[in-house]
Amino acid sequence: MKGNHTTLKDIAQQLGITVATVSRALKDYPDISPDTKEAVLTLAKELKYRPNPIALNLRSNRSHIIGVIIPEIVHYFFSTVISGIMEVADQAGYTVMLCQTNETYEREVREAGVLLNSRVDGLLVSLSDNTQTYAHLQEFMDYDIPLVLFDRVCDQLNVSKVIVDDYDGAYKAVEHIIQQDYQRIALIRGVNTTSITQARLAGYLDALRTYNIPIQDEYICECTHGLTFEEGARLARHLMQLPSPPDAIFAVADAIAIGALMTVREMGLQVPQDLAIVGFSNWEMSAVVTPPLTSVNQPGFEMGQTATRILLEQIELIQNKKLIVPTTHLLKTSLIVRGSSVRVPVHNL
Amino acid sequence: MKGNHTTLKDIAQQLGITVATVSRALKDYPDISPDTKEAVLTLAKELKYRPNPIALNLRSNRSHIIGVIIPEIVHYFFSTVISGIMEVADQAGYTVMLCQTNETYEREVREAGVLLNSRVDGLLVSLSDNTQTYAHLQEFMDYDIPLVLFDRVCDQLNVSKVIVDDYDGAYKAVEHIIQQDYQRIALIRGVNTTSITQARLAGYLDALRTYNIPIQDEYICECTHGLTFEEGARLARHLMQLPSPPDAIFAVADAIAIGALMTVREMGLQVPQDLAIVGFSNWEMSAVVTPPLTSVNQPGFEMGQTATRILLEQIELIQNKKLIVPTTHLLKTSLIVRGSSVRVPVHNL
DNA sequence: TTGAAAGCGCTAACAA
């Protein structure tokens, strides 16, 4: 039961010197006598002195906390991101304060308030699905608190963003399908308006062009009712009933791919043999997998690391009264071939 | 670009009074004139005053941070636990500082050091697999920092613990199998020495006794080489080759159940029909599932909540110089019937 | 080479 931590004062008193001297000795100041320095150092070690971060923070007017707002922790993708964030933050001596919104705007606003009260030095946010207005985040910018968006970003905020390179991922996925000797590759895409869909469509088209595969309009279908399981099923059925059905389906979302997979199986088709199905997903690797044993890997860990690095840089810039220039970082996806079975995440079944 | 937060001083200066008065007005002190109080309150609102938690913490010599050490974040069970921890911590005005050990003792020691330096007010720990010595945790107790172990606990530390009720879970699982009309229920268990295995064995035996089902020694096998996939496969094969093979297998770990599942399938048996297989797991629901559509649910979320509540209580006790009496909390498992397919977590295949 | 003093933002005992 000793309870309390050693302070500079404790050391100073025992040595009959002032705290200022102790502080300097501990920090290797130039003009400090070797004797006192050594005395301080040894006593500090003996008493297990640890500088009190709270006092440091009070002086520097920093918290050394970075806030993180995500839709959900219990999610493979996000927990990967958290790992990445923590690794970088830890190394830089920062604490991570985690909040989850459960995918609601209200919680997002509330958690942002909590984080602002807690004086976070910076903020990492992946927006909730139904967030349409951004005053709660704008507020951080008003206080000169750096903000970086990742994965679920928006155009309305002029801040740095980290997202996966959708074009690149789609291109690689389709290229891989082609290299597995599938020729008639269909696309199930989202509605035109979203930039994600646009990029993935472009990747699909360019891959076909590169390999001189004719683009067939009837092979490109659009999900009119969201990127859902049901839409995947409906469009896969449609595709397979064409006079000349495709031998591969590339879906811009994992749910679609799973829906398509179920459907074609019901139709009595063997998936790696008769038909390839690849889904593109931000979320879990295992969700995207499908056809001839491949997956498009979205590196959540890397995303967390990158976003945090950018944020920490910006925190430094702000400290030095320098200007932040927002940028958008596109993370490349990597294609990983693995396993021998068709993998579908159990929670989606 | 205003940058700085409003302080009591700002308000005091603008109103021509002292910070002390402002502080009191804000805290609804008894003797404070209605006029000044209102003036302070309105100005505070106008300037968006938020008390600086760091200053508060410095005074109170508390950090309002609780440390959490877990083997892995990217894990369904632990991310659930984290959710539970954060919910309770948030509500109580605490920040959670998360560390992962990646299942190594060295990391665990290191992270404990980081947390001690950060002056956490309390610590929640789920031990890494190969942690055998506990000096790094004992140190917290020396500083009177409350410590609560959860899920992966040890006997050597005299602190509060939160674990699932293994006896109860095993009993319920076996009872469920019986209620599905399986009669010859085998057990694949761990070695005698671990308390977990003992409890699960007891649950199995008691369930059989309750329902007057004879206990047959040849139906009880022991994993001699760890609770692994391979052992599950080996023992399942052994069981099914008995003169009178079982019609159900209860395994004390998920990996065992999965190994058994694979094996009996290879042997041409249909799993829900010919044979039931249930695995007991601390980890993910989906891993335990198996036979006639059931799962033993281990409430990670609840475990996180419970552990945090206990910790916060102990932090209060310590503040008031009261004694902490360590207790062990057994969480009941609940049996959840759901879905219609055999579910196995994809990462384990 | 060291000490004294101020200050980071806030609270609380003591005075007035």
Next chain:
DNA sequence: TTGTTAGCGCTTTCAA
């Protein structure tokens, strides 16, 4: 009813 003062642990000028 309000002001003054001291102090939480630490750093950093300014003096000595």
